[in-house]
Amino acid sequence: MTAVTTARPVASAGSRAVITGLGVAAPTGLGHPAYWRATLAGRRAIGRITRFDPAGYPARLAGEIGDFVAGDHLSSRLLPQTDRMTQLALVSTDWALADAGVQPGDLPEYDMGVITASSSGGFEFGQNELRALWSKGSRHVSAYQSFAWFYAVNSGQISIRHGMRGPSGVVVSDQAGGLEAVAAARRQIVKGIPLIVSGAVDASICPWGWVAQMASERLSVRDDPDRAYLPFDLDANGHVPGEGGAILIVEDAEHAARRGATRVYGEVAGYGSTFDPRPGSGRPPGLRKAIELALEDAEVAAEEVDVVFADAAGVVELDRVEAEAITSVFGSRGVAVTAPKTATGRLYSGGAPLDLAAALLSIRDGIIPPTVGPAAANGYDLDLVAVARPARVRVALVVARGYGGFNSVMVLRSVPT
Amino acid sequence: MSDSFTVSDLTRLMREVAGEDESVDLDGDILDLDFADLGYDSLAILETSGRIARDYGIVLDDDALTDAHTPRVFLGLVNEKFPAVGGAGIERAS
Numbered sequence: 001m002t003a004v005t006t007a008r009p010v011a012s013a014g015s016r017a018v019i020t021g022l023g024v025a026a027p028t029g030l031g032h033p034a035y036w037r038a039t040l041a042g043r044r045a046i047g048r049i050t051r052f053d054p055a056g057y058p059a060r061l062a063g064e065i066g067d068f069v070a071g072d073h074l075s076s077r078l079l080p081q082t083d084r085m086t087q088l089a090l091v092s093t094d095w096a097l098a099d100a101g102v103q104p105g106d107l108p109e110y111d112m113g114v115i116t117a118s119s120s121g122g123f124e125f126g127q128n129e130l131r132a133l134w135s136k137g138s139r140h141v142s143a144y145q146s147f148a149w150f151y152a153v154n155s156g157q158i159s160i161r162h163g164m165r166g167p168s169g170v171v172v173s174d175q176a177g178g179l180e181a182v183a184a185a186r187r188q189i190v191k192g193i194p195l196i197v198s199g200a201v202d203a204s205i206c207p208w209g210w211v212a213q214m215a216s217e218r219l220s221v222r223d224d225p226d227r228a229y230l231p232f233d234l235d236a237n238g239h240v241p242g243e244g245g246a247i248l249i250v251e252d253a254e255h256a257a258r259r260g261a262t263r264v265y266g267e268v269a270g271y272g273s274t275f276d277p278r279p280g281s282g283r284p285p286g287l288r289k290a291i292e293l294a295l296e297d298a299e300v301a302a303e304e305v306d307v308v309f310a311d312a313a314g315v316v317e318l319d320r321v322e323a324e325a326i327t328s329v330f331g332s333r334g335v336a337v338t339a340p341k342t343a344t345g346r347l348y349s350g351g352a353p354l355d356l357a358a359a360l361l362s363i364r365d366g367i368i369p370p371t372v373g374p375a376a377a378n379g380y381d382l383d384l385v386a387v388a389r390p391a392r393v394r395v396a397l398v399v400a401r402g403y404g405g406f407n408s409v410m411v412l413r414s415v416p417t
Numbered sequence: 418m419s420d421s422f423t424v425s426d427l428t429r430l431m432r433e434v435a436g437e438d439e440s441v442d443l444d445g446d447i448l449d450l451d452f453a454d455l456g457y458d459s460l461a462i463l464e465t466s467g468r469i470a471r472d473y474g475i476v477l478d479d480d481a482l483t484d485a486h487t488p489r490v491f492l493g494l495v496n497e498k499f500p501a502v503g504g505a506g507i508e509r510a511s
Contacts, residue, residue, distance in 0.1 A: 076436030139471045143464040
């Protein structure tokens with residue numbers, strides 16, 4: 001880490017942000033190859049919570065990552081100071097960098113930044129320290145609690161681990177944050193930063209995290225995994241939370257080309273975000289506008305979009321808003337719609353980056369992953385993909401909404417090779 | 418409890434509360450090495466002092482702790498307040 005940067009010339013207006021590496025930690029698979037195989041097969045990883053006894057809670061199902069042992073991947077120096085979400089994020093980052101063929105030590109440290117999203121921070125770590133505080137006293141609280149719970153801690157730990165001192169930060173806006181972080185990364189690329197580690201990982205399947213999630217009153221309280229999370233189905237009754245997400249290497253296209261990047265999954269072509277009007281205002285929800293803004297930003301016409309990765313709230317009223325936004329822009333059954341998050345549960349800030357990864361793999365492989373659960377859009381005018389569907393995918397649109405009125409939409413486009 | 422706080426007591430506690438940098442041999446001659454070179458930052462030191470307060474009832478002065486950059490200085494701070502003879506742990510460990 002001896003590099004010294006000088007004032008950087010403003011990048012040309014043609015700077016394009018592309019994604020060159022994927023690091024996935026999902027309930028359905030660790031690493032994007034395992035995740036993608038499970039996703040295409042429609043394999044679901046939703047079951048009764050095992051990380052704590054859920055018997056006393058109204059919601060008892062979750063999408064858990066079952067086979068992750070942090071000590072297999074990370075130094076014992078990191079383990080006492082990191083929440084599970086940070087451990088997953090650090091390992092996902094290692095995978096993403098390896099996938100991109102990037103050795104951070106080879107790049108100037110101010111050429112690389114870290115912008116992730118977070119929804120809840122390190123709940124499990126915080127819970128343990130609060131328990132220590134109230135049961136044993138303040139001397140038993142870890143000094144690492146000072147940052148281990150914090151929203152920005154994933155960005156910070158990734159930055160420290162890889163010596164990345166460029167523009168960095170965190171976005172906190174529930175599920176929408178996962179797209180907003182990547183949008184922020186793209187803005188830095190346009191400003192001339194060569195590489196940003198982005199995406200998000202959340203993991204708060206612990207009693208304290210659970211009751212915080214219950215406050216949304218959107219959690220499914222069913223015990224049958226087949227009937228618990230049914231977006232775009234009139235039998236929808238809330239969502240199942242999951243843990244995990246994806247870390248993405250967002251890179252200036254020219255930089256990727258210059259270093260001979262092994263693969264470019266696609267371009268972050270467009271982005272739009274809106275905020276819903278206050279309830280009772282009589283004004284329409286903001287999602288349709290967010291979709292239109294993203295298409296406009298990407299200079300893509302609606303008919304060029306090959307697939308929509310839906311937010312898929314699993315709440316009838318919210319599903320209706322999303323279905324209407326999609327049909328108003330793309331027409332009745334005018335575009336393939338899918339929600340592979342039905343196999344993992346909703347991952348909060350990690351959900352949209354995981355959808356971006358799935359969309360990029362759809363582009364790569366020419367196949368749209370299925371929505372698991374609702375056999376077809378039941379009562380909605382959507383072409384909901386129920387089994388993996390071969391299709392030429394050149395443009396994919398990803399929707400993410402955050403609790404409280406956040407709407408974010410991102411357009412990904414294939415890059416000619 | 419022995420009559421002093423030794424370097425092996427220190428490394429044992431640091432391993433427990435802050436883990437261990439795999440590239441460092443904590444069982445080697447570390448007394449005069451900088452904590453940073455041993456893979457420990459200021460929070461690791463703080464965490465260790467918190468553990469000493471719990472286990473031994475010895476509360477270290479924050480300002481003195483800030484200046485304790487090596488195990489030898491750190492052990493000196495602890496043993497100044499140790500019920501038995503100060504500094505014995507260092508002698509025994511080296």
